[in-house]
Amino acid sequence: MNNDIILKAIEDGNERGFLDKLRNYPIDDFNNQLKNLLKILLVLIEKSKDHISPQQYFYKVIVKILPQIVSEKALEKEFVSIIKENSIPNYVYTSQIIRQLIIAIIDHEIDVSKYREGLVTFEDIKSFKHELISINVSFLEIAIYNGFNHDDITWLFYNSVINLERERKIILAPEAIEVFRKYLLKDPEDYLKGFIRPLYSGGINKNFPEYFLHVAEPFHAQIFDDNDFSITDFFKNAKGLGIDENLVNDVESFYFKVIDKKSIDGNKSLLLSDNGSYEGLVLKSTGHRNIRPELTN
Structure with missing residues (x-):
C-alpha cells in the first residue's frame, strides 16, 4: 500500500478505523499479505497521533509469527530487512x-515451550534478540549520520537494550555505546546541557526538599569507560x-561531587539548594536544559 494513502x-x-480494518488481516503465516501489514504498521507507529495502538x-x-520467522534464518533475515527498510524516521x-x-x-x-513441535529453541530466540538489537543500533547510526535532533538520538540510544541486571538495571548494547561515544566526541554540547537532571521528573511539590534532588545522566557509567x-x-x-567553558566546568564539578553521594533509594544524587549552590558548587552556565528553573541564574 502506498504510504500516501496511510x-x-x-x-x-x-x-483508528484504518487500524481496525488491519486487525481483520490473518496473521497466521509470514506471507506477502502479512509483510504488507508490517509495512503499514511501521508507518502508523511513527506517524499516527496515537502511537500506542x-x-x-x-x-x-x-x-x-515469531515461531515461523526464527525457525528459518532466511525468513529471519527477510523480517529484519523489512523493518530496517520500511521504518519511518525519526524511528x-x-x-x-x-x-x-x-x-x-x-x-x-x-515462551518457547508454547511453540509447536519443538521447531524453535531458546538459542533461536536469543539469535533473534540480537537481530532486534541490530535494528535499533542501525536506527541510531542513521539518526546520527543524518543529524537528527539530540533528543531523538538519545532515545534511540536508550532503546538499544541488550540485557537487564539485578533490580532491572538496563544494560545497553556495546555496539550502541560505541556509536554514541563517537557522536559525543564530535558533538558533546547537547549531552552536556542535559547531563544534570532532576531525580524526580514530575509530581513533586517544590516545597519539598526532594524537589531539588538532581542526578547525572543515567547511562554515563556505561558510556564512559576509564580504559577506553x-x-x-x-x-x-x-x-x-x-x-x-562554564557549561563543561559545571558538569565536571557536578559529576565529581555526585559520584560520592547516594540517595536513600540508591540513586546517585546531589541536593542543590534553591540558590543553585551546594557544598561550594555553583552552576555558572545558563545552558542547562533540565535543571529546576529555580536553580538558573
Whole structure:
C-alpha cells in the first residue's frame, strides 16, 4: 500500500478505523499479505497521533509469527530487512516497540515451550534478540549520520537494550555505546546541557526538599569507560572543541561531587539548594536544559 494513502487516513482522522480494518488481516503465516501489514504498521507507529495502538498490534503480530520467522534464518533475515527498510524516521516509536520485544525475550515472556513441535529453541530466540538489537543500533547510526535532533538520538540510544541486571538495571548494547561515544566526541554540547537532571521528573511539590534532588545522566557509567573513553577525557575534548567553558566546568564539578553521594533509594544524587549552590558548587552556565528553573541564574 502506498504510504500516501496511510498518511491521508491519519490526516483525515481516520487512523483508528484504518487500524481496525488491519486487525481483520490473518496473521497466521509470514506471507506477502502479512509483510504488507508490517509495512503499514511501521508507518502508523511513527506517524499516527496515537502511537500506542499500532505499537501494541505490531507486538501482537510479531509474537504470533515469531515461531515461523526464527525457525528459518532466511525468513529471519527477510523480517529484519523489512523493518530496517520500511521504518519511518525519526524511528523513536519503532525503536520503543523493538525494545519492548527485546525485554520480553529477556524476561521469558515470549515462551518457547508454547511453540509447536519443538521447531524453535531458546538459542533461536536469543539469535533473534540480537537481530532486534541490530535494528535499533542501525536506527541510531542513521539518526546520527543524518543529524537528527539530540533528543531523538538519545532515545534511540536508550532503546538499544541488550540485557537487564539485578533490580532491572538496563544494560545497553556495546555496539550502541560505541556509536554514541563517537557522536559525543564530535558533538558533546547537547549531552552536556542535559547531563544534570532532576531525580524526580514530575509530581513533586517544590516545597519539598526532594524537589531539588538532581542526578547525572543515567547511562554515563556505561558510556564512559576509564580504559577506553574516560569521562575526564570527554571533558577535555569538549573544552578543546570550544564548548562553553562554564557549561563543561559545571558538569565536571557536578559529576565529581555526585559520584560520592547516594540517595536513600540508591540513586546517585546531589541536593542543590534553591540558590543553585551546594557544598561550594555553583552552576555558572545558563545552558542547562533540565535543571529546576529555580536553580538558573
